[in-house]
Amino acid sequence: MRWSALVLVVALVTAGCGSKDEPGPAGPTSAFSTPTDGSEQIPQGTAPTVNGVTVGVGGVLTNPDRAMLSVHQGQQMAEVLTLGVGEKATVQGHTILVTAIQQGERAYVWVKVTPA
Numbered sequence: 001m002r003w004s005a006l007v008l009v010v011a012l013v014t015a016g017c018g019s020k021d022e023p024g025p026a027g028p029t030s031a032f033s034t035p036t037d038g039s040e041q042i043p044q045g046t047a048p049t050v051n052g053v054t055v056g057v058g059g060v061l062t063n064p065d066r067a068m069l070s071v072h073q074g075q076q077m078a079e080v081l082t083l084g085v086g087e088k089a090t091v092q093g094h095t096i097l098v099t100a101i102q103q104g105e106r107a108y109v110w111v112k113v114t115p116a
Helices: 002-017
Strands: 040-043 053-061 066-072 079-084 088-091 094-102 108-115
Touching: 040 053, 053 094, 053 108, 066 094, 066 108, 079 088, 079 094
Parallel strands: none
Antiparallel strands: 040 108, 053 066, 066 079, 088 094, 094 108
């Protein structure tokens, strides 16, 4: 009886050790859908030009997902933004909209830049 109780306890503890928050074998991005609205994909740690505006992704925060962006045009001073998915800001005559954030081994942020 003691032996079966010990096996049951070990089985329950082992089953409970795998957190549901942990990514599966396919990684945390397996259910991610790439936006099809004309947004530009920007990898974390890069600063490409999107529609004439330099948009750098300095970091990605979780719970809730937010992107830390550095935005500037030409020689103007960069403005720092922290935006979540669906949030937008107007910077130097342009609207910056975060349309998606993809977490994983490397984070990606989809940004749409349009004239304000």
